[in-house]
Amino acid sequence: MKNLFKTHSPLKSILLIAVMLFTASLSNGQIKPTHSGYAPLNGIKVYYEVYGEGKPLVLLHGAFYTIEMNWAQLIPELSKTRKVIAVELQGHGHTPYSDRKLDIATLASDVEGVMNFLKVDSADVAGYSMGGSIAYQLAVKSPKRVRKLVIISSTYKTSGWLPVVNNAFKGFKPEFLTNTPMKTAYDAVAPDKTKWTKFLEQMIAFAGEPFNVGDANIAKITSPVLLISGDNDGLDKVELMKTYQLLGGGISADLAPMPKSHLAIVPGQSHVSLMQQTKTISDLLNGFLQ
Secondary structure (H helix, E strand, C coil): CCHHHHCCHHHHHHHHHHHHHHHHHHCCCCCCCCEEEEEEECCEEEEEEEECCCCEEEEECCCCCCHHHHHCCCHHHHCCCCEEEEEECCCCCCCCCCCCCCCHHHHHHHHHHHHHHCCCCCEEEEEECHHHHHHHHHHHHCHHHEEEEEEECCCCEHHHECHHHHCCCCCCCHHHHCCCHHHHHHHHHCCCHHHHHHHHHHHHHHHHCCCECCHHHHHCCCCCEEEEEECCCCECHHHHHHHHHHCCCCCCCCCCCCCCCEEEEECCCCHHHHCCCHHHHHHHHHHHHC
16 A cells, blocks of 8 residues: 555546545445346446335446445435436446547446346436546436436536646556555456456556537536535536536526526545445435435
8 A cells, every 4th residue: 555655646536546445445334236137238347236216216337336336326326216226337346447549428338238238218327537537428428328317526527627637647557556454345246357457558548638628518417406515526617617507507597597507516525435425415315316
């Protein structure tokens, strides 16, 4: 662990995300999925877990994480009233590593494939960080599949992050994550533990490529959208406000109807700590989705 914290400050912060989320997930009481399995699609097989009953809610995790690391604290509450479908994306968690090139569009297609496999015509979709970017793409590509959209500390374009965040992966090397809780979590569930380094190399390349779902495409989203952001989570708040305006928000609701999309800025929170505010996130999700 000592070498982990000799890296520069922005990179250290990103690595701490995994450490803190992993620790938080272990400290919370676990519930078992109603069922789990693999959906064969697009040349790979994608792992999923299903919890509870009711209207479907698809959960998409952040980069490098697993269902447990990202959602363990929220699933017990959300599954009380919903059918929660949590997905592990290519190379993450139980889903095997593949040499298939990673991009936002391909991963969004995988999510839609899981929905097809489970015979879910439409669902509410919530995504955190990388999962939020994929959720945006899914809503743009297949609008009829997404009823409501929840984007947590995420953006649909590279410039939606502060420059310090976009620069954090420059010089990033797989060995930075040796002997970390992230590696422990990978080894616990990965089908082939020998793919760890290849997985990291693939993800580092993926993180280094600019992406943009498109302002015009975001403006065409018909689903109500809830944007949740920590006040200091690395998102450029000017760009976040522009996003909210594209979705119909940022008006004077005393002079016009309240927009169907909502914006929540949670004070005193970073990208890491925001996901640990279980009650806040749960209340925001339940209030919006219901």
